[in-house]
Amino acid sequence: MAKYDFTGKTVLISGAGGGLGLAAAERFAQAGAHLVLTDYNDQALEPTREAMAKLGNKAVYYAGDVVREETHAALVNLAIETHGKLDIALNNAGIAHDQKRLEDMGADESKRVLEVDILGVIFAMRAQLPQMRKQFEEQGIKSCILNTASVAGLVGAPTMSVYGAAKHAVVGLTKAAAMEYARKGVRINAICPAFTRTNMVTKPIAVSPHGPEKAEARLISNIPMARMGEINEIVQAMLWACDDENSFYTGQSLALDGGLSAG
Ligand SMILES: NC(=O)c1ccc[n+]([C@@H]2O[C@H](COP(=O)([O-])OP(=O)(O)OC[C@H]3O[C@@H](n4cnc5c(N)ncnc54)[C@H](O)[C@@H]3O)[C@@H](O)[C@H]2O)c1
Incomplete structure (x- = not known):
């Protein structure tokens, strides 16, 4: 496993209750980061608290739904109150839907997937970017946002159409925001995994x-x-994308898909 050093960095991770978010929290903790961790509710964060305690990491937690703007304001405030800055944000929380044709997707289910998977990321970035821009303008601190999209955000994903639409939107949002903030010290990228062994x-x-x-x-x-894909194969790319040495990398959506999108 590649070695990274995130000592002194404050890293915010959503969807940290399991899967990719929890594994990322563990890797960033091992690399010395201060962590601000969030998931839907306290119960979802329980395994994360146990994992962080084992690693001796003094993470701070806030439970909340990513579709609520208040959640993101509270998370950025928590990062500032606890560690004085926000260096890295992994907007990773997301949901999928059952595999079915578009005509069979219910309205409520479609709305919820779009809310969580795209509005959740928009609201997160709207809260994170002013803080990151301010840190750059006032203190020259460079920061980084990494959104978890999907290979379904790069190629057509039959039977996963609404999920794919939301993840295509995350890719587009990532590109536009990266261009807006390229001179403001914020690198913004996305990762696009294919099927990975999480819940x-x-x-x-x-x-x-x-x-x-x-x-x-x-x-x-x-x-x-x-x-x-295996969880570690995705998480190592998260650390790579957020590493300061990766300083010319922005606006990109990195496919981690066993070659799926190459065809
Ligand atoms: N596993 C895969 O094959 C795969 C492939 C491509 C992309 N992704 C993306 O990776 C990200 C992480 O998913 P995962 O595979 O680790 O799945 P997961 O279900 O294990 O983890 C997702 C986490 O997000 C949280 N979450 C869901 N909705 C939320 C909400 N409204 N507010 C707050 N937290 C919420 C869940 O409680 C859960 O802990 C998602 O964005 C997902 O779309 C996963």
């Missing part, structure tokens, strides 16, 4: 009416590497 993917596989083996085989059938 988001393993839960539906486990309850598939076709059985877990067939369900997984179907998921990976279009992936040139013929397998799912």
Whole structure:
């Protein structure tokens, strides 16, 4: 595993209760970061508290829904009150929907996916960017935002259309914001994983009416590497993207997909 040093950096991670967010929290903690961690509710954050305690990291926590603007204001305030600055924000919380054709997507389900997966990121960045810009203008501190999009934000994802629409929007938002803030000390990128072994993917596989083996085989059938991604493979790219040495990298959406989007 590549070694990174994030000593003295304040890193905010949403969706830190499990999957990619929790694994990222662990890696940033091991790399010396101060952490501000959030998820939907306190219960969702329980495994994270245990993991951070084991690592001896004095993370601070705030539970809240990413579709509420107040959540993001509170998180930025918490970072400033606790550590005096916000260096890195991983806007990672997200939800998927069951695999189905667009005509079968209900209105409420569609609205919720769009709210969480795109408005949640817009509201997060609206709260984070003024603080990051101010830090740069007043103290010359450079910062970084990394949004978790998806390979479904780069290529068509049949049966995942609304999720794919939201993730395409995250990619577009990332590009525009990166251009707006390129001279204001903020690098803004996205990562675009394909199916990775987190609850988001393993839960539906486990309850598939076709059985877990067939369900997984179907998921990976279009992936040139013929397998799912592992959590660590995605998280190492998160650290790479946020590393200060990666200082010319902005506005990009990095596919981590076993070759899927290369076709
Ligand atoms: N696992 C994959 O295959 C995959 C592929 C591409 C992209 N992604 C993206 O990665 C990100 C992380 O997902 P994951 O795979 O770790 O799944 P996960 O379900 O394990 O984690 C998602 C986390 O986000 C939290 N969350 C969901 N809605 C929220 C809300 N409204 N407010 C606050 N927190 C909320 C959940 O409680 C959960 O802890 C998501 O944005 C997802 O779309 C995942």
